[in-house]
Amino acid sequence: MLSYTLRRLLSMIPLLILVSVVVFSLAKLMPGDPFTGEIDPNNTNVEYIEEQREKLGYNDPIPVQYQRWVTNLVQGDLGKSTTYKKPVMDVIVERLPNTIFLAISALMITYILAFAMGMYSGRKPYTVGDNLIATFNYTGIAIPQYIVAIIAIYFFAFQLGWLPSSGSMTPGLEQGTWEFWSDRIYHVIMPAITLGLFSTASYTQFLRNDIVQNSEQDYVRSARARGTKESLIYNKHILRNSIIPLVTFFGFDLATLIGGAIITETIFTYPGIGMLFIDSVNTRDYPVVMSLTLLFSLLTLVGNLVADLLYGVVDPRIRY
Structure with missing residues (x-):
């Protein structure tokens, strides 16, 4: 390794x-x-x-x-921003925590929902619940991210008033307090759901199909013939093999979510590096644009490496 x-x-x-x-x-x-x-x-x-x-x-x-x-x-010198009149590194460091928080939130929502819905659909295929989840999956895959963001803002922010439509936090809160973090979570819910919707739909359908396919394998029939409990068969035998490809996607998600945050952050006016990238393109801030483009490319390469390494970790049969 x-x-x-x-x-x-x-x-x-x-x-x-x-x-x-x-x-x-x-x-x-x-x-x-x-x-x-x-x-x-x-x-x-x-x-x-x-x-x-x-x-x-x-x-x-x-x-x-x-x-x-x-x-x-x-040497670590990314140049000086022509818009903010300070080093590019300082500009990126100011925005990066917001994007990381958004990406982590989207990852948590994606994997929690994907595992819950995928396991349910895989254990109860072709039922009403499975069909409803499949409808959600295909809808989430088909609708573009910016359309989802606009619809979410219209209903949940303007019509219902449940969630804020912009920003990352309410100004004036003391950092590190419970009110500070609860407000951060409150502001990140809608952008995180929008950012992770496509991955959630894809992973749910992928996990569901893999569970259905693995449930027909010979080792599952042998386990049932030995009288093994159905819950144990699904949780230990089927699920363990079904999540192997899913876990390896984590490496790709690292780059995909941060790169995909460009659209989400811009629509929700979320002050991360995605919104910084769009603003820098509009203001012709070349040092920032070049640095962020290089950062996104580097994250893609690192994501590919992490995906390959995770595949070897979760599947001991693979030896590099």
């Missing part, structure tokens, strides 16, 4: 280099010029502008600019 992990980590290096080239190239192809956010907008003197361009390195060849960006990146 250790040697496999090391090989995978080494194989990520050329991928990261390729991703950095793509990210840098896309930033250069974006409309506008990041230089305009780094100079005094009131000074329109041509000599001043050319002097600053030369000073900041925007007249250097593209390979030189890429080398300088990568060198700073390796």
Whole structure:
């Protein structure tokens, strides 16, 4: 396992280099010029502008600019935000806890609901309850995330007034208190459900189909022939094998939920890195856009690695 992990980590290096080239190239192809956010907008003197361009390195060849960006990146310098006028790392660190809290909440909702509904449908297939859950699954898979968010805001925030439609917390609360965390949970419920709906529907249907398929295997018939209790057969034999592929999806969820938070956070005005990404694109804040794009790519690679490692952990038959 250790040697496999090391090989995978080494194989990520050329991928990261390729991703950095793509990210840098896309930033250069974006409309506008990041230089305009780094100079005094009131000074329109041509000599001043050319002097600053030369000073900041925007007249250097593209390979030189890429080398300088990568060198700073390796040293932990992500540049300075042209919108917030402070280091990009500080801007991301301020927003990252909100996105992590949202992603963890969505993961908890996804796996709790998926396990509960998937086990019920798998044990009682083709019943009324199974058909209702299947209807929910196909609806959750078919409806786009932004449509779900708009409908949720309209009914639960505007019509019923049960949940807030925006923000991550009520201003003025003292951090670390029960009121603070309960308010955070209160604000994250609707975005988390919206963000995790697609995964919940997919995992529920996946688990249900796997349980139904495994219940017809020979080892299950043998267990029933020995007089083993039905609950024990499902909980120990069938479920244990059915959740193996499901657990491995956890690694992919790490990247999918944080990347998918871009739409959810923007609609709910939830101040995380997803909303930061959209705002940075609109304001042409190139250093933030490049850093977040690279972060999303890195999370995808790490998610793939975690998924592979989890598969070997939950299924001892696999040896790397």
